[in-house]
Amino acid sequence: MILNTKIKPILGIILLAGSLNAHALESDRNQPIAIEADQGSLDQKNQVTTFSGNVIIKQGSLNIRAANVRVSQDKSGNQTMNAEGNPVKFGQQLENKGYVEGQGTRVEYASATGLVKLSGNAKVQRGGDVAVGDVITYNMRTEVYTVLGGNVTGAKKGGRVSVIIQPTTVNKNKK
Secondary structure (H helix, E strand, O other): OHHHHHHHHHHHHHHHOOOOOOOEOHHHHHOOOEEEOOEEEEEOOOOEEEEEEEEEEEEOOEEEEEEEEEEEEOOOOOEEEEEEEEEEEEEEEEOOOOEEEEEEEEEEEEOOOOEEEEEEEEEEEEOOEEEEEEEEEEEOOOOEEEEEOHHHHOOOOOOOOEEEOOOOOOOOOOO
């Protein structure tokens, strides 16, 4: 089924953008994918799946909410996912018992490059750690995050990035 071959790998990848060196629940990958929307279209011939209208995607602890989601696959098997909303929101439980959530007006993923890009008032939060900017990009291959402000991206509002990183707690009983 086109849905499983195209959506399943993408769902786990989307949330890696906000993992901040944490891992999503391994068991989520083995859970069924449930998609609800006002409308859906699966084009087997062109390898395109489109959902629109209050799209809700769930797989285990992973959840994505968007107005529109489009997933396509080229002849080489490379996948591209575009989600739009006001905002697109996602969240997932992490192995270390934390929770990651993020949002942006647009979320893009390209398997060929391994890049996840949140744009338009992008925000990723894990516990007390927060990154905010016009665009947040995560390279899954290099595990490098880039947070860009509106001045760099040419956004009308301009603006700078904001990153809050909580201190690492040290067990005071150890010497």
